[in-house]
Structure formats: structure tokens, C-alpha cells
Amino acid sequence: MEGTYDVAIIGGGINGCGIARDAAGRGLSVYLCEQADLASGTSSTATKLIHGGLRYLEYFEFRLVREALMEREVLWRIAPHIIWPLRFVLPHHKGLRPAWLLRLGLFLYDHLGGRELLPATSTLDLTTDEAGRPLKPGQYSLGFEYSDCWVDDARLVILNARDAVDHGATIRTRTKAVAADRGADVWRLTAVDRRSGEKTEAVHARILVNAAGPWVGDVLAVTRRQNSPPSIRLVRGSHIVIPRLYAHNRCYIFQNIDMRIIFAIPYEGDFTLIGTTEGDYVGDPGEVRTTAEDIDYLCQAANRYFSTTIAPADVVWTYSGVRPLYDDGASEAQAATRDYLLDLDEAGAPMLSIFGGKITTYRRLAQHALDKLERYLPTAVHARRNWSGQVPLPGGDFPVQGFEALVKDIGRDYPWLGAYQSRRLARAYGTRARGILDGATRWSALGQDFGSGLTEAEVTYLMREEWAEEASDVIWRRSKLGLRLSQEQVTTLESFMAEHREEFLAR
Numbered sequence: 001m002e003g004t005y006d007v008a009i010i011g012g013g014i015n016g017c018g019i020a021r022d023a024a025g026r027g028l029s030v031y032l033c034e035q036a037d038l039a040s041g042t043s044s045t046a047t048k049l050i051h052g053g054l055r056y057l058e059y060f061e062f063r064l065v066r067e068a069l070m071e072r073e074v075l076w077r078i079a080p081h082i083i084w085p086l087r088f089v090l091p092h093h094k095g096l097r098p099a100w101l102l103r104l105g106l107f108l109y110d111h112l113g114g115r116e117l118l119p120a121t122s123t124l125d126l127t128t129d130e131a132g133r134p135l136k137p138g139q140y141s142l143g144f145e146y147s148d149c150w151v152d153d154a155r156l157v158i159l160n161a162r163d164a165v166d167h168g169a170t171i172r173t174r175t176k177a178v179a180a181d182r183g184a185d186v187w188r189l190t191a192v193d194r195r196s197g198e199k200t201e202a203v204h205a206r207i208l209v210n211a212a213g214p215w216v217g218d219v220l221a222v223t224r225r226q227n228s229p230p231s232i233r234l235v236r237g238s239h240i241v242i243p244r245l246y247a248h249n250r251c252y253i254f255q256n257i258d259m260r261i262i263f264a265i266p267y268e269g270d271f272t273l274i275g276t277t278e279g280d281y282v283g284d285p286g287e288v289r290t291t292a293e294d295i296d297y298l299c300q301a302a303n304r305y306f307s308t309t310i311a312p313a314d315v316v317w318t319y320s321g322v323r324p325l326y327d328d329g330a331s332e333a334q335a336a337t338r339d340y341l342l343d344l345d346e347a348g349a350p351m352l353s354i355f356g357g358k359i360t361t362y363r364r365l366a367q368h369a370l371d372k373l374e375r376y377l378p379t380a381v382h383a384r385r386n387w388s389g390q391v392p393l394p395g396g397d398f399p400v401q402g403f404e405a406l407v408k409d410i411g412r413d414y415p416w417l418g419a420y421q422s423r424r425l426a427r428a429y430g431t432r433a434r435g436i437l438d439g440a441t442r443w444s445a446l447g448q449d450f451g452s453g454l455t456e457a458e459v460t461y462l463m464r465e466e467w468a469e470e471a472s473d474v475i476w477r478r479s480k481l482g483l484r485l486s487q488e489q490v491t492t493l494e495s496f497m498a499e500h501r502e503e504f505l506a507r
């Protein structure tokens with residue numbers, strides 16, 4: 001049928017956008033619909049680690065840990081602006097696994113695969129190392145330090161979407177899939193534009209991908225699937241953000257008294273991120289909220305280790321998300337597998353549903369998803385199977401360890417920006433920061449100033465190139481400027497965007 005896409009994807013989180021990018025880059029025609037903003041589901045609520053997951057070794061998840069460890073440097077290389085290495089300090093104490101077992105786990109972590117640039121594990125004397133200073137005095141002498149990476153999760157989603165479109169994909173945001181009718185060879189997908197409430201044109205596609213994350217079951221219901229699909233386990237996790245708790249740049253990995261892992265991570269320059277809680281969740285994933293108990297739990301967990309006591313009143317921001325885990329029948333939420341399952345239903349035109357996964361493994365998941373669909377794809381695209389780890393994401397076309405040089409170059413060409421803004425723009429946009437600055441010779445040339453360095457030039461770039469339509473898209477998902485802007489500034493931003501929205505939607 002003319003106008004039929006090769007692949008239609010439901011869901012604009014990391015998995016949907018990752019598959020869209022990989023498929024479009026292989027030369028397939030791709031359509032993706034997202035019911036709200038890109039990354040508005042789980043993919044903006046992670047702890048934001050590109051990590052192997054040290055604790056998954058205890059559950060013998062060697063396949064997952066190895067794949068995830070190998071992805072750290074692959075992803076860092078293709079997106080060195082939004083991904084960077086971090087060192088994690090693990091203070092040892094009596095309640096933990098014995099030191100020899102931790103050494104063994106960290107040895108495996110270092111050697112399971114893919115580590116070329118990240119530094120290896122080391123042992124710390126916490127009585128002399130500065131990492132011991134923020135901790136309760138006299139309690140910790142031995143520590144271990146290992147490597148993982150940080151990612152701006154929401155921007156990773158947006159950059160995958162951007163790259164998919166740069167490779168010819170069609171992406172519709174605020175567009176909800178409400179019906180999917182299956183023929184022998186083709187799907188007919190009906191979606192509603194949530195801005196107007198009106199039905200959009202129906203889309204035809206040879207393959208349907210259900211990447212709806214925690215809503216995967218709702219989408220299966222829309223497709224009226226007959227045989228019984230695997231089940232999903234929703235696990236809720238919350239984080240708190242407090243003013244910066246300590247001066248150095250390393251993170252901590254603590255074990256709480258309930259044996260759960262809690263991270264404390266330097267965040268957005270002036271803050272510390274602490275998380276996460278973990279518990280089964282029932283209800284609408286869109287309604288997930290941080291509770292007072294979550295905040296108490298995380299404050300108490302931090303207070304067991306740090307000498308500075310924190311209280312709920314110190315918390316400046318919180319966020320919560322729902323992990324869409326494949327239900328492997330584990331009794332504890334923390335023990336449920338973080339591995340993914342790709343369910344291919346071939347009773348007519350094929351539908352692939354995604355269960356589980358991590359931000360860290362999204363690129364491999366996308367590769368596996370398309371490999372699984374290979375017999376339905378034109379043979380001409382098979383040769384492009386391995387491209388996605390070799391080509392930089394938008395703005396990431398500079399050497400993996402060249403971030404400081406990029407900041408310096410931007411600072412040299414735009415000296416009036418100042419060190420903080422040069423770094424902020426380089427972090428968010430990489431080499432594409434120059435597309436925002438566009439040869440400007442002074443601050444006022446960037447147009448209206450919304451505060452904290454957010455200018456009209458940046459906002460219009462986000463509306464034109466990155467699907468931003470509302471203030472929350474800009475201040476919580478394209479950036480974290482929500483931590484710095486006043487309510488009045490946000491209102492001004494909202495009015496500006498409302499005034500200009502139609503211009504960008506009409507494009």
C-alpha cells in the first residue's frame with residue numbers, strides 16, 4: 001500500500017526513540033508517536049547512570065551486566081557532551097559483604113568487558129582521602145572506588161529522536177495511539193492529537209513496535225492481542241535533590257540497612273541527587289508521585305553515612321518514575337530482573353513489544369529488536385546492522401575526551417558568555433551549541449532573557465529542533481533550569497512559548 005511505513009513505533013521514551021534512530025539509520029521508513037512530550041515517561045526519571053549495575057552481579061545477571069558494561073564507553077563515545085565518567089566511592093563497614101567479596105565483584109566489574117578509557121577500581125584510605133571527609137567521623141577507614149558513567153537521560157532520548165528525524169523518520173509528539181488494526185501484512189494505526197483532541201490521519205505500517213514502557217499492557221489492549229503476552233511488573237522509584245552536600249566530584253554508593261543501594265551524586269553543579277526508593281506500584285504510571293515517606297527514607301539513608309544531617313525541609317526538588325520490568329516472578333522488587341524481553345507476535349503483520357530494559361542498554365535493545373524483525377525487513381538494510389554505535393548523536397561529533405577543549409573553544413569564540421554558560425551550553429548541545437549562538441557578538445543578540453542564562457535563541461532552538469512546546473518541556477526535560485528559575489520567570493517563559501507555539505507546529 002502506498003504511503004506505508006516500514007515501522008510504526010508507539011512510545012517516545014528511550015527505547016522507542018532508540019529503535020526509531022537505529023531503524024531510520026538502516027534506511028527504513030519510520031513513524032513514531034508519543035502521547036505527551038518525548039521522555040515524559042520513565043526515561044526522564046532515572047538515576048541517570050550508564051552503568052553495568054554492580055549489584056546485579058549478585059543476581060548472576062552476567063549477560064546483562066556485560067552488555068551494560070560494554071555500552072558505557074560506546075555511548076560515551078557517541079555522546080561525549082551528555083555522557084561523562086564518574087567515580088563511585090563505596091565505604092566499607094561491618095554490615096556490608098566482606099571486603100574480599102567486594103574486591104572480587106569489582107574485579108569482575110573491571111574485567112567483564114569493554115573498559116578501555118574508564119579508570120579501574122582502586123582502594124581508598126578514607127581516613128586520609130578527601131572522599132572520607134563528608135562521612136561520619138571515625139566510622140569508615142576502608143573504601144573502594146570504581147568507574148561508571150553519567151547521562152542526561154531526557155536529553156539522550158531527545159537526541160535519539162533528533163537523529164532519527166535527521167535520517168528521515170517522522171515523529172509526532174502529543175499524539176496518542178488509540179487503535180491498531182491488524183491485517184495479514186499491514187497495520188493501521190489510529191492516533192489522536194492531544195492538543196486538539198482530534199483524530200489524526202491513520203498511519204499504515206508493515207511492523208508495529210510497542211515501546212510504551214509502563215503502558216505496554218495498555219497498548220497491547222489497544223491492539224486487541226489474542227494470545228497471552230508476558231507480564232509487566234511496575235516498580236516505583238523516587239529521588240530527592242538537595243543543595244550540594246560536599247565539595248568533591250565523586251559519587252557515593254551506600255548500602256542501606258534494608259540492604260538496598262542508595263546513590264549520592266553531584267548534580268547540576270550546585271546540588272546533590274540522592275536515590276532511589278524501590279517498591280511495587282499499582283495504578284496509572286502517569287500519576288506516580290514522590291511521597292513524604294520516600295523523602296524521609298532517603299534523608300535517613302543519607303544521614304546514616306554523611307556527617308551533615310539532612311531533613312525533608314532541605315529538599316529542593318523530587319521526582320519519581322516507574323520501571324517497566326519484565327515480571328520474572330522474583331519476590332522482592334529489587335530482585336526483579338533488569339534485563340529486557342522482546343516479545344514478537346506474528347499472528348498477522350508482526351508486532352514487537354518491549355518489556356523491561358535500562359537506559360544503559362537501550363542501543364543494544366534497539367539493535368536486537370531490529371535483528372529480531374530482520375525477516376520482515378528489506379534485505380538492502382541488513383548491512384547497516386552495526387551503525388548506531390559508530391556515529392555520534394547530534395552535537396556529539398568531537399573526541400570522547402575532548403569536552404574541555406569544546407568548552408574552551410566556545411568560550412574563546414563567545415567570550416561574553418562567561419565560563420558557566422559556555423559549559424552549560426556545551427553540556428546540553430555539544431557542537432550544536434554554535435547553532436544557538438549563531439555568530440552572536442553580545443548577550444542581548446540572543447533575544448529575550450528568561451533568567452539563569454536561558455535566552456530566546458535557546459528556547460526557539462528547542463521549539464524548532466527538539467519538539468519543546470511548553471515551559472516544563474524546556475526546564476525539566478531539555479534542561480534542569482527548573483532548579484534555578486523563579487515562578488515568575490517560568491510564567492514569562494510559558495507566555496512566550498504559547499505565543500510562538502503555532503509557528504513551530506505549522507512547520
Ligand SMILES: Cc1cc2nc3c(=O)[nH]c(=O)nc-3n(C[C@H](O)[C@H](O)[C@H](O)COP(=O)(O)OP(=O)(O)OC[C@H]3O[C@@H](n4cnc5c(N)ncnc54)[C@H](O)[C@@H]3O)c2cc1C
Nearest residue numbers: 011013014015035041042043047049177213237358359360
Ligand atoms: C527510579 C528509576 C531509576 C532508574 N535508574 C536507571 C539508571 O540509573 N540507569 C539505567 O540504565 N536505567 C535506569 N532506570 C531504568 C530506565 O529509566 C527505564 O528502563 C527506561 O527509561 C524505560 O524506557 P521506555 O522507553 O521503555 O519507557 P518510557 O520512558 O516510559 O517511554 C514510554 C513512552 O510511551 C508513551 N506512551 C504510552 N502509551 C502510549 C500511547 N498509547 N500512544 C503514544 N505514546 C504512548 C509514554 O508517554 C512514554 O513516554 C531507572 C528507572 C527508574 C524508574
